[in-house]
Amino acid sequence: xxxxxxxxKLVEVLCRFPGIGPKTAQRLAFFLLGRSREEVVAIARAxxxxxxxxxxxxxxxxxxxxxxxxYCGDSKRDQKLLCVVQEPRDVLVLEQTxxxxxxxxxxxxxxxxxxxxxxxxxxxxxxxxxxxKMGVEEVIIATNPxxxxxxxxxxxxxxxxxxxxxxxxxxxxxxxxxDIEYADExxxxxxxxxxxxx
Numbered sequence: 382x383x384x385x386x387x388x389x390k391l392v393e394v395l396c397r398f399p400g401i402g403p404k405t406a407q408r409l410a411f412f413l414l415g416r417s418r419e420e421v422v423a424i425a426r427a428x429x430x431x432x433x434x435x436x437x438x439x440x441x442x443x444x445x446x447x448x449x450x451x452y453c454g455d456s457k458r459d460q461k462l463l464c465v466v467q468e469p470r471d472v473l474v475l476e477q478t479x480x481x482x483x484x485x486x487x488x489x490x491x492x493x494x495x496x497x498x499x500x501x502x503x504x505x506x507x508x509x510x511x512x513x514k515m516g517v518e519e520v521i522i523a524t525n526p527x528x529x530x531x532x533x534x535x536x537x538x539x540x541x542x543x544x545x546x547x548x549x550x551x552x553x554x555x556x557x558x559x560d561i562e563y564a565d566e567x568x569x570x571x572x573x574x575x576x577x578x579x
Contacts, residue, residue: 388414437469440511442487444469452485459483461518465508465537467491467525475523483521486511491529492536503533505540512544519547526553526571 384392388410395406413421437443438450445451452458452472462483466472472485488503500506512520522537524530534550541548554572555564564572 441485442489443472443485460515463517464521464523466523471523491524491533493529512546517546519549522550
């Protein structure tokens with residue numbers, strides 16, 4: 382298909398977003414072209430403003446508009462409970478549950494030797510110092526349930542072993558509303574391992 386130059390460039394730029402292929406990029410491009418100039422400018426401004434104003438919390442690595450995030454600055458949160466996640470977006474997902482009231486630590490990745498990501502790149506020494514300084518009693522490891530996330534969780538568990546801190550891992554299993562027949566073996570295995578009393 383032959384695009385006008387400006388449309389082709391827009392589709393190419395939109396394809397850079399994760400999970401956006403050429404067809405979705407084309408749909409988004411036509412969506413933007415169907416909006417008023419003011420709406421498109423507002424979208425572009427919001428993107429630039431987010432890029433300019435957002436930073437990472439110096440304490441935990443979560444998103445913030447100043448040096449410290451809203452979670453680290455909240456004295457009502459449980460200061461003895463620390464949840465370790467891979468990415469800042471994981472914090473937002475956990476917060477949406479309304480169930481967790483402790484603090485966070487964002488790794489900004491997971492151990493992946495093939496990609497050149499080791500403990501130094503994740504600044505794990507800072508995490509250990511933070512746990513010791515704060516007197517954390519429990520660390521919840523909430524890394525992704527994949528090879529890198531599992532490797533990171535295992536490494537963290539061994540790293541925290543000498544710290545006299547309780548180390549737990551979030552349970553993984555079947556999604557609510559899901560059918561057992563469609564679940565893969567690993568998901569079912571983890572659902573069985575994470576079972577609890579009723």
